Amino acid sequence: MALCYYKGAFLPREEVFLPVTDLSIQRGIGVFDSLRTYGKKPFASTEHLQRFIDSAEASGFRGLSSREEMDGIVREGVRRMDEDVLVRLYCTGGDVNRHGLFPEPRLFILFESIAPKLFPASCYSEGVALFSMDCPRPNPLIKSIDYMLPYVAKGGRTEYLEGLYAPGGIIGEATSSSFFIGLQGKLITAPEGEVLAGVTRKFVLELARQAGVTVEERAPRMEELEAAEEAFISSTLKEIMPVVKVDSQKVGNGRPGALTQHLRRLYLQKVEAFIRE
Amino acid sequence: MALCYYKGAFLPREEVFLPVTDLSIQRGIGVFDSLRTYGKKPFASTEHLQRFIDSAEASGFRGLSSREEMDGIVREGVRRMDEDVLVRLYCTGGDVNRHGLFPEPRLFILFESIAPKLFPASCYSEGVALFSMDCPRPNPLIKSIDYMLPYVAKGGRTEYLEGLYAPGGIIGEATSSSFFIGLQGKLITAPEGEVLAGVTRKFVLELARQAGVTVEERAPRMEELEAAEEAFISSTLKEIMPVVKVDSQKVGNGRPGALTQHLRRLYLQKVEAFIRE
Numbered sequence: 001m002a003l004c005y006y007k008g009a010f011l012p013r014e015e016v017f018l019p020v021t022d023l024s025i026q027r028g029i030g031v032f033d034s035l036r037t038y039g040k041k042p043f044a045s046t047e048h049l050q051r052f053i054d055s056a057e058a059s060g061f062r063g064l065s066s067r068e069e070m071d072g073i074v075r076e077g078v079r080r081m082d083e084d085v086l087v088r089l090y091c092t093g094g095d096v097n098r099h100g101l102f103p104e105p106r107l108f109i110l111f112e113s114i115a116p117k118l119f120p121a122s123c124y125s126e127g128v129a130l131f132s133m134d135c136p137r138p139n140p141l142i143k144s145i146d147y148m149l150p151y152v153a154k155g156g157r158t159e160y161l162e163g164l165y166a167p168g169g170i171i172g173e174a175t176s177s178s179f180f181i182g183l184q185g186k187l188i189t190a191p192e193g194e195v196l197a198g199v200t201r202k203f204v205l206e207l208a209r210q211a212g213v214t215v216e217e218r219a220p221r222m223e224e225l226e227a228a229e230e231a232f233i234s235s236t237l238k239e240i241m242p243v244v245k246v247d248s249q250k251v252g253n254g255r256p257g258a259l260t261q262h263l264r265r266l267y268l269q270k271v272e273a274f275i276r277e
Numbered sequence: 278m279a280l281c282y283y284k285g286a287f288l289p290r291e292e293v294f295l296p297v298t299d300l301s302i303q304r305g306i307g308v309f310d311s312l313r314t315y316g317k318k319p320f321a322s323t324e325h326l327q328r329f330i331d332s333a334e335a336s337g338f339r340g341l342s343s344r345e346e347m348d349g350i351v352r353e354g355v356r357r358m359d360e361d362v363l364v365r366l367y368c369t370g371g372d373v374n375r376h377g378l379f380p381e382p383r384l385f386i387l388f389e390s391i392a393p394k395l396f397p398a399s400c401y402s403e404g405v406a407l408f409s410m411d412c413p414r415p416n417p418l419i420k421s422i423d424y425m426l427p428y429v430a431k432g433g434r435t436e437y438l439e440g441l442y443a444p445g446g447i448i449g450e451a452t453s454s455s456f457f458i459g460l461q462g463k464l465i466t467a468p469e470g471e472v473l474a475g476v477t478r479k480f481v482l483e484l485a486r487q488a489g490v491t492v493e494e495r496a497p498r499m500e501e502l503e504a505a506e507e508a509f510i511s512s513t514l515k516e517i518m519p520v521v522k523v524d525s526q527k528v529g530n531g532r533p534g535a536l537t538q539h540l541r542r543l544y545l546q547k548v549e550a551f552i553r554e
Binding site: 004006013014016017018019020021022024025026027028029030032058059060088090092093097098099100101108110135136138139142144145146147148149151152153154155156157158 | 281283290291293294295296297298299301302303304305306307309335336337365367369370374375376377378385387412413415416419421422423424425426428429430431432433434435
């Protein structure tokens, strides 16, 4: 089941279309955000909605709904779905480009059953592989729809889950996830601003600090993967997922690491508490 | 007047829509190309159609129409328009992403009157200004719809026509144009592969070489703008357009250069010959 909120109405997703003049189609102009429900309750919706609005404003989109309005739409959409939901908010450039300002953006919000989008258990028990890309994420201050480069770079290779932006060997983030390594017991990840302000990333760092883990917010280097005990990625959909290989480089002993598994347990406990609260 | 070819039919542009599930809307996955008519005849259509097909194939799009088929559609669309036309071909990722391969891409072709899209005469008589961006074009081998970054970088600044990709001060190309400088009588422009294979760019280099101008295919550096006699950009829509300023740096004496004007005359003669042929 899938719904789409567009122009004030909730419709079956298959009935919503955008004109070919929309700048998302013609020039890739759009921002988005994803949030999910646990126990039919939107998780971290304030953070996701605020980031969505910040992305839209930083992109020169004008006249978007308020966060409160969007929060109401999200809750109503979730209410209409009969299971846990992945909510994806999109704002496109619309038809009008005023020298890089977009006065008539288009908003639509997708509500889709989350179950078919979740990853197989083996991704967590065995870990996943990433491929490196010698380029940065286009703009780490905006969660834009700019995925042409990493998607095309994947080029059909099923052995990798996604790409890892590593311009000049300096690791930023993955295609759709934040990236962390565990090195000498410390947790290392690139700082906000150099990478997208990941909502799950922020929770991971909070949980790690609360658990007494030393956190270094600096971009890891590709050559540190060899010495690293472990690595993982985080995102709304993946939560915390172990990375055991980057290109042909095995990370640690090639198995999910202890810190990764510890943080994943803490994260799932946080989710459990959220469902009960 | 504007038509759109989609799924075998020519329709008014305003009647063509894509589903919100299309990957151009959700993930910026799409390629395009633009060609124009002079005297109602498609100009350099073989080059543009071939580049469009090359872009689509390099992006993992499968099952596109042949060049001959597309050529027939372009000619039929032009025939249905009552004036000179800008033809824009688009291929989007469609709804299906198989690990970076796109087996069900969507093709649509826009036919729009070119007159409202042309630039005012002052752009040619006085020249235009560009702003520099410290980043490369995402992928110079694919004419993708990836314009989020340069459009947002423009941010409402009307004094600049467009951006100039200059990562680390090494000049590649402009947002929607190839970029050239004239320095000590030589014509200098970044080589294909480092920049998009511009169709107009290729004609400019041919005309320059035929006119006995020395051509250097290497990326100019930002600091060379100070010593340069002149600069210009080229594209299908702009043909050859003088650049007199980059950021706050005046180029040459701040007026359109002699080589620019000479090459522009040669280009317009080539077009005249094409119309008569």
